[in-house]
Amino acid sequence: MVSYEKMKKIAKFIIRKSLDVKEKDVTLISCGPKSLQFAELLAFEAAQIGAQPTITYGSDKLSLQIYKTIKPKFLKNWPKLADILSKTVDVKIIIDETNPFLARQIPQKKVEIRRKTVKPINDREERRERKKELKTVLIGFPTEEIARAIKIPFEKLNRIFWAAMDINYEKLYEYNKKIIERLKNASEIRIVGEKTDLKFSVKGRKFINACGLVTQKGEIGYLNLPDGEVFCAPVENSVNGEIYFDLPCMWHYGKKVEGVWFRFKNGKLIDYKIENGRKNFEDVFKNASGDKDKIGEFAIGTNPKAQPTGGMIIVDEKVRGTIHLALGHNKHFGGKNDSTIHWDFFKNMEKGRIYVDGNLLMKNGRIR
Structure with a gap:
């Protein structure tokens, strides 16, 4: 203990x-x-x-x-x-x-x-x-x-x-700030990797520095701990392409899914495949309401000490070298989705790339 x-x-x-x-x-x-x-x-x-x-x-x-x-x-x-x-x-x-x-x-x-x-x-x-x-x-x-x-x-x-x-949150703030500088005034994000080629607009959307400091340096009055991510609400109808999440995803620890693949068209989820836990996904998804089929969040993990746990979301979403996207609600950080769910899905970027307006931001899990 x-x-x-x-x-x-x-x-x-x-x-x-x-x-x-x-x-x-x-x-x-x-x-x-x-x-x-x-x-x-x-x-x-x-x-x-x-x-x-x-x-x-x-x-x-x-x-x-x-x-x-x-x-x-x-x-x-x-x-x-x-x-x-x-x-x-x-x-x-x-x-x-x-x-x-x-x-x-x-x-x-x-x-x-x-x-x-x-x-x-x-x-x-x-x-x-x-x-x-x-x-x-x-x-x-x-x-x-x-x-x-x-x-x-x-x-x-x-x-x-x-x-x-137990990390230095001031240093985390500075690290996140450098990433946000690269994302400032960005129009399009593209994620490329295994079974993945996804594009979406972030034009006019603010990236949030989630650094564990809600008042002095935080940009919204909400955070979770452990902290460590840079995130935004993508333009809701702009998401197109496919993405494969190779890390386990949990819904409040009770509903686990693995090997999740999503396809989007004009912002909406139009197809999905789930290797393990399809019933768990559908039990939550079909009972949810509102904009449950739209991407609500794009985030880059930045915590220097976080390691994957295989299901403890609040840690897994902060791991450096990973990204996550969420389905559903995002009005609390600048989006327009109104839903009863906000469900994060995780991807290891060790063999992936992120482009910002055609320029390389991340390769093999490292910011370039």
Whole structure:
């Protein structure tokens, strides 16, 4: 396990540097059974600077019991407390320790009903994040259950995760900034590789420096940790061609897919092949709504210590030498897609290339 002192150090960084929590900030911290100690460290740090921390606790065991037994009509009831919190909370910290073995049993149709119900609340929070009225961080958390689900020793997952968390975020900001300089005023991105030749426009779209510093240097009021990527919302109707994702992709740890191939025409997904987990993909995709069949994000991983885990998305998407594209929602960072899903798919670029307006940006996983 990670040492108490390291968790304490990282909690202090998150509160005082990453989120720059201020005196009197209403700070809501959500956690589960495995991450309670870390949540308490975050709450302690927030209290030391005069903020007003509150910890909320939940579990996938309870969620599964509720979703399996609840009548669908109750999922449509307006959540009054969540509505109030979305207007009043200044800082929101979500520690994600999803149990894959329980999450995959939760009925997706019922989850989708609830997503539609709370969507106006989520939309309000996104608007507040864009204005930096609300500062939000999603933090991963390694558990034995996640390790078993993605078939990696827990000790290895734990080591990879905390190494990716404990980096120099100022240096990461500068590294990302150099990439963004190369992308400034770009019109077209082309990705070439195995079973891959994909083009899309980024004209007029801003690339975001995701560097773990949401207020001082961040460009939106939302981040996740570990951090380390440069990303944007491509012009939605401009995506054409095919792309093959050779790294495992997970939906909230519960729905794993591998060997994913997509074909797009004028921004829409028109064909797909999935080597492993087709049913998992369709279970999520067919129950989703809105612009679920459009690319919502293009991103380049930049974290110097992140390593592939084979399924812990919050780490995998940050690995240098990889890219990811997401289907679905992107309104929170400058796009127009409105959907109940945002699903990342990962590609190792060791044998690939990225061109920006015909000029080589990345070859064999390295920025040129």
